Amino acid sequence: MKKSVPLPALLLGLAGLIPPAVLTAVAVLDLGLFAPSTPGFVRTYAAIILSFLGGTWWAFACKEERPRWPLLVVAVIPSLAAWWAIFTFQPAEGLFGLAILLLASLLVDGLLMRRRLAPPWWLKLRLPLSLGLALCCALSGWALVR
DSSP states (O other): OOOOOOHHHHHHHHHTTHHHHHHHHHHHHTOSOOOTHHHHHHHHHHHHHHHHHHHHHHHHHTTSSSOOHHHHHHHHHHHHHHHHHHHHSOHHHHHHHHHHHHHHHHHHHHHHHHTTOSOTTHHHHHHHHHHHHHHHHHHHHHHHHO
16 A cells, blocks of 8 residues: 655655746746746756756665666766756757656656655655646746747
C-alpha cells in the first residue's frame, strides 16, 4: 500500500512552486511587471530544481551497499542537461527543454520506486511538483514567443 506524502514534504514541495508560479503568471498575464528576464528567473529556478532532484537520486542510489554505475550516472544527468538547456538554447527553447526534462524525470522517479530506493510516497510528491514546474516552464516559454 502506498503511504501518503508526509505533510512537511508536501507543504515545502508545494511552497517551492510559488516562485515560478508567480513569475509565470506575471509573464503570461502581462501585468505591466513583465520583463524579458522574468521567464529567465523561471528557467534558472527549473535548472536549480533539476540539479536538486539529481542530488536526491544520487542519495537514493547510494542507499545500496554497492551503488550501481547506471543509477549514479542517471543522477548526474539532470544538472548537466539543465545547464546545457540554459546555455545552449535561446531562452524560450531552453524553457521548453526544461519542461521536457522535468517530465522525463518522472520516469527515473518511477524506476527508483520500483527498486525500492525511494520512499513509498515519493512519486505522489514528485508528480504534481514536476508537472507544475514543467507547466510553468512551458507557459513562460510561450510568453517569450507570443
